[in-house]
Amino acid sequence: MRVLFDGPAPVAYGQIYVTSRELPDMSGAFAGQANGLCGAGQAGALFLMTGTHTGRVHFRVEVYDGEPSAAVQEWEEVVEASFLPRAPVVDLVPWGDGSLAPLPLTPQGQDAGRLPVYRVRYCATGMDEGRDPFGGFDPDELDEDDYTYMDQRPDRYLLCLWPEGSTGEGSRAAVPRADAIVRQTSRAAAYWHGWAAGLPPPPTLWEQVEAEMLRRVERERRDQEYRRRDELRRWGGRAPSDRLRQVRGNVHGIAVLDRDLVDGVAAAGAGIQRQIAIWAARRAFTVAGIADLDWMTPAWTALDRGEPPPAEFTEHTALWTRIRGEPPVMFSTVSLRPAGHGPADSLGAVLDAPVDPVPMALPALMAAGESDPLQAALEALWAAVSTYAARRDELLAEVRRAFPVINEPERH
Template sequence: MRTVLDGEVHVHYHQLYVESDMDDEVYGMRDAAGGQANGLCGAAIPGFLHLITGLHTGNVGFTVEVHDEEPPLDGTWQEVVEVSFTPASEETLLVEWGGGECWPMDLAPVPHRVRYCATGMDEANAADTRIDPEPQYDRYLLQFWPAPPAADRVVKQTSEIAAYWHGVARELPPPPSPEERAEAKRRERQAEEEAAERQRRERELEWEREEWGGRLPSERLRQLGGNAMGMARLDRDLVDVIAAATANSQRTLACWAAGRAYALAGLAEIDWIAPALRAAEHGEPLPAPFDDAANGFERVWDRLWSDERIPDTRVPSIIGDTDVPAMSQQAMAVPALFAAVESDPLQAALDALFAAAAAYGADRFPDLLAEARRTFAAAHATASRTSTSVPPDVAG
C-alpha cells in the first residue's frame, strides 16, 4: 500500500476532484454523478472523479491510498461508496476546487476500483464553514486498486447529507456516452467553424462593399477587372447606370469618354491621333500606331513623347496618391482610347470613363461625370427612380 496524502485539503462548495488528462471543460455533479446509485463520488466522466464533502468551505481531513489489491473494509467509517475509474493518462491528480493545490497519485492507466469513505458529514454540513483553528468536523479516505470496471454502489450510508446526495444522483439523467460526447464536440466545432466562416465572409463582403463605393457589385461587375472598381469609387450610381445599358450604348459612352479625355489633353487634333479617334467611333480597327496592342502600344508612347506638338500639362491624381501629387494629363488620357475598343462593351465604357476622369484630375473629374449624366440624362433619371439602379438603357 502507498499513501499519497495524509493530512488536510481545502474544499469549497462541498467538492474537490480527481483529474486525469482533462480538457478545458468544467464538469459538475450533474455531469459526473448522473444515473449513479451514489452521489458522493461521481465517476461517469472518463478520467474524472467528482468528490462531495459535508463541509461547504474549509479544511477537511483527507487520506489517499493506492493498493495492489482490494483492501479490507474498515467498519468505523460512516459512509462508504465504490466506483470504477480508469486514468486517461499516467498523470492523475487530486485537485482542490478552483485549481488550488494538487497532489499527484502516480496511478497506472488501467481500470481501478475506488472506495470513498467519510465520517462526520452531518456535523460538517451543519457547521458549513471551518476556520482554523476550529476542530476538524469531517474526514475522508480515498482508496484505489486495480480491478475490472463495475457499477457504482453504496456500501454504507448513515448520514442525512449523504442520503440527500445519493438521492440527487439517482434523479439525474445519465450523462452522454463518450461517443455521444465526442459527436457533440464535433458538432460544436463544426458550428464554430461555420460561424467563423460566416464572419470571414461578412468581413470580405464589407471590404468589397467599401471597395465598390458602398454597395456590392453584381456578378457581372465583379468579374470585369480593369478599372471597374476604381470607377465605382468615383461614382457608384453611374457605374450601375452604365452596367444596365445596352452594349451599343456602352460602346458609345466609351468613345465619348475617350474623345473628352483627348480633347482636354490637347491630343484630339494631332494628325496621327485624330484618325484613331474616328476609327473607334465607327467601330473600325485602330490605325497605326494604335494597332500595336501586342507590344503594349509601345509605338504610341514612343511617338507621344517624341512629338514636340504634344502639350505637357499636369493634373492631381484621382486616387489621392500624395507621393505623386501631379500626373501627366496626356499620359492619363491616352489609355481612354485603348479602353474604348476593348472587346467587352461594359469594360470599354468603365475603363474609358475612368481614364478620362484621370485626365481631368482630382479637382475636375466631377465635372466630367456630371457631363456624362447630362449627356445620358434619360437613362440616369430612370435609374434614380429604382432602388437597385437597373435602367433599361443609356441613350447616346
C-alpha cells in the first residue's frame, strides 16, 4: 500500500475531484449510479462529495496492488465504483482551483502502457456534522475574525484505489463493475444517494453514436451553408458556373462590380475571351497614356499572335521603372468600412477615389497573357476598371459595344 496524500484538503460546495484531465460534470458523473458520493460515470475523473460545504477536511488517498480488507467500522459511509484513469498520474483538485496534489497510481508515476481499470472505495465519517456551517463550534463563542471552524472540520475521508480483479494481466483485462453502496448511516449520504438515483440514465452507446452522427451531419450542413454564402459573396450574389469556379486569379472584383458582364464573358468562346483580354489591356494602357510607347510594341505583337508578352514586360516593378525612370515607392493603407456598408459599397468607394492610372494599368498587360483565356479576360477587365476608376461606367459600356456577344450570355 502507498499513501498518495494525507492532510487537509479545501472543499467548496461540498465537492473535490480526482482527475487525469478535465473536471467532471456533476450530473454526468453520477448518472446511472446507485451512490451519490463518488461519481465515476465519466472516464478519467471522480466527483467526490463531502459533508462540509466550505472549509478544510482531512483527506487521505491510498493505492493498493490488490483489493484491501473491508473498511473498518469507523467509516460511517462506504461506497465503491470503477475508475479508468487516462494517465498514470492523476490529480486531487479542489473546486475552482488547480491541483492540490499529484497522485501517482503507478510507482513513481511511470507509464507502464495501457492502464488498468481501478476499483475505488470512498469512505467518509462525520458527514452530518460536517453539514453544520460551524462544524460543532458555537458561533456565539467565536471572535469576529476567528475562522477556526473552517480549518477544523469534523468530517474525514479516505479514498482507496486498486486494480480491478487480480494484479498483473488479469487486472488489465478487467471491465468496470457497477458501483455499490456498501454502508450508509448519515442523512447527508442518504440525500446524495437519493439524488443520484433520481437522475436520468446515461445515454446508451448507440445513443451516443447516433448523437455524434447527428452532430457531424449538422456541422457539415453549417459548413456547406457557409461555403455557399461565401461563394455568393465572392461572386456578386449569384452562384458561379462550374467554368467560373475553375478560374483563378484576381477575378472577384469584377464579379462583384458587374456580374452580368462576367457571365457574358464566361459564355463567350475562348477566342472572344482572348480578344477581350487584349482589348481591356489596350484600353487601360491608353487611359494611362502609355499604350503608344515605341518599346511596348513587342508586347502588343506577342499578344496579337496569341503568345504571352516577353519576359521583360511581365515584371511590374521593372515596367514601372522603365516608364517613370525611377522605382516605385511602396506604401500601405488601412480602410475602416462604416457600419452597415457591404462589399459593393466599399468597392465603389475605392474605385471612386483618385488613382495614378499607370500602376493601375500595368497588371492588365500581364493578365492578358494568362494561359486561361477566361481568367485573362476577367483579370484584364478588372485592371482596366481600376485604371478608369470613377469613369468605369464608360469602360463597361465600351466593352459591351465592342463585343455584343457578351450582352446575351448563356445562363448556367
